[in-house]
């Protein structure tokens with residue numbers, strides 16, 4: 001009798017442990033949004049946030065200028081020509097700046113691209129506000145088509161004084177397959 | 187679950203195992219299943235070892251001689267996967283099957299039918315994994331850590347089979363751990379408290395909790411890979427809004443506890459063997475339990491020390507650096523306790539003791555290089571070099587693998603009823619000991635000098651050390667055939683073992699006859715021997 005009692009409680013214990021297992025499987029997936037939140041809050045990985053809308057106009061810091069360099073890279077397999085129109089700008093914190101990136105699709109077919117930005121040093125990421133960026137949307141270029149893609153940004157005057165130079169780097173991904181996959185799914 | 191009850195009816199009628207191959211297919215006996223696990227793990231050890239010898243043969247000289255770089259990558263990947271998931275983990279599950287019920291005075295594992303399933307999943311999982319080598323595009327070639335996008339966007343078509351194999355082995359070890367936990371918590375002999383359990387049982391209890399916490403996360407990360415590859419999601423694809431660095435975070439959230447999954451049961455084994463041959467009680471039993479628990483807890487909060495170079499904020503680097511170094515404290519407590527147990531003991535040096543002492547010394551070397559790697563700024567130099575390879579092989583081979591060999595020699599007389607050949611056992615130990623150090627020690631030097639891991643060719647300046655390392659690899663590798671011979675010889679016959687086997691051995695498993703009868707403790711044991719089981 002005692003023995004079957006032991007086995008009953010063993011089975012109850014096993015059922016509880018299965019719940020733990022299911023919970024941890026879910027936890028693995030919960031790490032995905034959690035990671036995004038942590039990156040947003042801390043600027044981890046140099047992730048910049050989305051489109052910036054200012055509630056009040058930003059204070060302009062005439063005291064200093066900051067150099068911002070632009071980099072354009074292609075992810076493996078992306079055939080586009082991709083480069084910044086100007087390699088670097090000297091900007092005043094608080095002022096709105098504009099520049100452009102150039103792309104051309106030399107391939108024989110139409111391709112959809114998506115640029116992903118990253119800022120170094122990472123701690124500068126949260127002071128770079130983009131009011132307009134080609135990275136907010138996807139670009140579709142027909143064979144041979146070219147495009148000047150706009151970027152407008154403000155460097156926050158709150159940015160620590162010791163950061164005098166930052167790099168804004170874009171990596172361009174070929175997402176043609178994913179986009180057509182999405183259409184097929186729709 | 188009626189299988190459980192049937193099994194007990196069955197006990198009353200006849201006491202031997204069924205005959206023929208079907209005995210092994212349908213068995214629910216913990217000793218049979220333990221044996222299956224151990225033989226399976228040994229087969230995987232030889233398979234993974236032969237992959238390692240392909241690697242060392244290619245690295246014997248600079249330049250490309252034997253294999254194509256593409257195949258070399260498949261060898262490093264499969265070697266890692268098979269050794270971690272096929273050799274070390276199943277070996278410890280096999281030891282748990284054999285020993286946990288005997289050590290706590292239980293008649294069997296709590297869920298014998300599930301125990302059978304957990305084992306029989308493994309041959310399918312590893313056949314699937316190994317068969318990827320024959321598929322078009324070859325097997326996995328992205329390293330055992332299968333970082334995205336190497337595995338998601340650039341991996342071979344066989345990656346899908348790799349993912350299913352990981353799912354299967356994950357299910358197997360989750361079922362195995364659930365079984366271990368409920369067995370330990372529910373089937374202990376009446377009067378046996380948790381703090382009276384042998385340390386092997388304790389360390390396995392904690393390991394099993396680690397397993398059920400992190401194996402589902404591993405299952406989750408490979409599921410995300412599967413979705414990225416086949417269903418157009420972008421968990422790890424930056425172009426679609428994901429992040430490959432996220433992969434590393436999720437993977438190492440599993441991966442760091444995983445390294446303790448492979449070492450905590452080893453601590454338990456060594457804590458059983460050293461007191462026996464020192465003829466003293468284990469020094470600091472309670473501190474061992476607390477140290478193991480704190481190591482397990484800390485293992486969840488240090489994962490990013492594998493990722494110092496991905497670009498973390500300074501605060502993150504510092505946190506993961508100090509948190510990692512903290513683990514040295516409970517680990518140090520353990521090493522101190524083992525040395526203190528030997529101190530002024532009446533020591534003899536039978537083969538299990540030799541392996542156990544080598545474990546303490548060489549594991550400590552591996553722990554020390556781990557501390558060096560934990561230093562964030564220094565890690566930028568060491569990262570992805572042979573120094574890392576030397577470090578984790580020192581903790582895994584003379585660490586985990588030596589402890590498994592020590593355990594086999596120590597309990598083999600109880601399992602088979604025969605003593606193994608002591609002279610051959612010692613020969614096996616010395617060949618392994620010399621081989622392993624010749625193999626891995628030089629890798630510290632080439633690593634510090636900057637030789638990257640996972641490359642089939644290298645700069646001429648590393649040639650001498652690599653040649654030495656390869657010689658050690660072949661010495662160590664072929665010595666394991668001697669191990670196979672010794673075990674088979676012992677199974678087939680030899681000097682009859684007494685019930686206690688070792689003069690200084692204490693614990694319930696030494697109170698039953700040798701060889702251990704097919705069914706033990708069908709009625710709970712008298713616990714008078716327990717108080718002597720440990721300090």
Ligand SMILES: [Cu+2]
Pocket residue numbers: 441442445488489491492
């Ligand atoms: Cu780790």
